[in-house]
Amino acid sequence: MQLEPPGPEPVGLGRFGEFGGRYAPETLVPALVQLEQEFRSAWSDEAFRAEYAALLSSYAGRPTPVTECHRLSGQLGLRILLKREDLTHTGSHKINNVLGQALLTRRMGKMRVIAETGAGQHGVATATAAALFGLGCVVYMGAVDVERQALNVWRMKLLGAEVVPVESGSATLKDAVNEAMRAWVASVESTHYCLGSAMGPHPFPWMVREFQRVVGDEAYRQCREILGDADPDVVVACVGGGSNAIGTFAGFVDTNARLVGVEAGGQGLESGHHGAAVMRGVPGIVHGMRSLFLQDEFGQVLEASSISAGLDYPGVGPEHAMLAATGRAEYHAATDQEALAGFQLLAATEGIVPALEPAHAIAWVAREAGHAIPAGSTVLITLSGRGDKDAAQVAEMLGGLE
């Protein structure tokens, strides 16, 4: 497969409008500068790009198809296309990013990676790449998530990674990021931090978007083919930190398609228990970046809440904050209950069990069909991952199926 040309670099120290930046402890700054330089040179190096493309193709199973959903389309009165990241090796879009970062790790001469994980998808992907490249691997995971994603914890261990449960704070993704950053401060000379979303200090938001843009670049071409040289009317993806969404949007930002990010509505935006950082967050500086965060009046970061561990994060990547500020993308939310319904809806109508994260995107489209999405619209939804990891949790919530 052939990669599309690189996308635009952020301005200065990783600025996306007023967002982004490199707010990191001094110990990490030299490593971030080195990573930025290495990524910039690798990303314009044809040999690196060819090796990355070959891995995406022969190992990760790209390109992934776009599937037209006939029964769901009929039910909702829309034309629905799914970008099938659930069909990649390891079962989510996370593999795109980790293969790129693993290649960079080797290029920098480092022999060890660490990562944070929420749902465990990024942890599994990182452990997979580490096994493939023979790198040491430690994954930090909130203790709550270790509990609710036991299968992924087992997979990571099988792949040779050490999984460290993080007990501090809310013991979810936010705290796993904190702990991974602390661990990186102690090991930066030998270790690369394989950050899993398009967030964190520069160059991560830019680099991860570039490693994920293959999702949008492929989908753009595939949609053109399916739709007869037209673009979808609406492009939808779920947003936690926002890497599958930013990768998807990268392919459509220059078209007239409406770009929609769907955040975790949790128990409802009014309940205060949700993960909707774009909709309800305010500007702040956390985890190395200026972006939008759920925080109290003093600037203390609030705990996010979501049925899906992958969206259970009180912030969002800085490019999303910019796209929201400029109005180029719009952000909405689907609640836990709606996501559960979306999970079942796609399974029943298309024979595809989505992860709980993209079930939010499905749910928003189902809810807004004929409302915010005019009847007859063509809608591309990125199905960022498969639902196997969530089966036990959902079974427990729904009880026996009739």
Place this chain on the structure above:
Amino acid sequence: MNLESHLRSRRDAGAKLLVPYVTGGLGREWHEVVRAVVDAGADAVEVGIPFSDPIMDGRTIQEASQRALDLGATPIGVIDVMATIDVPAPLVVMTYYNLVARLGHERCAQHLSQCGVDGAIVPDLPLDELDGWGDAADAAGVETVLLAAPTTPDERLRQICERSRGFVYGVSLMGVTGERNELAIHAGEMGRRCKAVTDKPVLLGVGISTPEQAAQAAASADGVIVGSALVRRLLDGGGPDEAAAFVRSLRVALDSTPAVA
């Protein structure tokens, strides 16, 4: 009180500098702890304004921060209490940039200044991102101390020492705050590298836990910052007396250290 000139005069009088760290809002007596450690020989005191996500801090200060937050500590609340602490030593706040930005650069700097706070340490605001806060702090007379790390290259180290106010905070190991069994091998080199490029006071901090380690670290620098080892005593139920006893033991060890040649 001017932080840098106070520390310089103490140093030039032959003293090794000692800056203990106390988490603001940790218990009702925390301001008494600040007074007690100054009486026990601290040359300045670093007061932590607790933040929910302290990425440069290890378990002890994480726990202290969370406990202080649970007790209702707020940034303005901690700073207001500092205004009531009348001690013959400069006070410095240590906190994270989100709290500063949420207050607003000017408002935060002016409030610190009005409350008699002489300096600020913001470990997630490195040299390259300093401008907005740095200018506001300079204008208000709040001295912003920058951190230098073992990984900092020489040219950047020079720039950090140049831009740092009050003193230069040399990070003595690869890692976050917390007690260690032994002083890191980086400590001596960190002190020497900073001293080679600046005349400002150079203090080493992070992982300096015992009187012996303090004395050892101070051999290559002008002094030390001790945080987690003191905060752990407070978490374990210690009050001003225990804090003072520990700081006095650090003072004694430092006073028996010969000055840097």
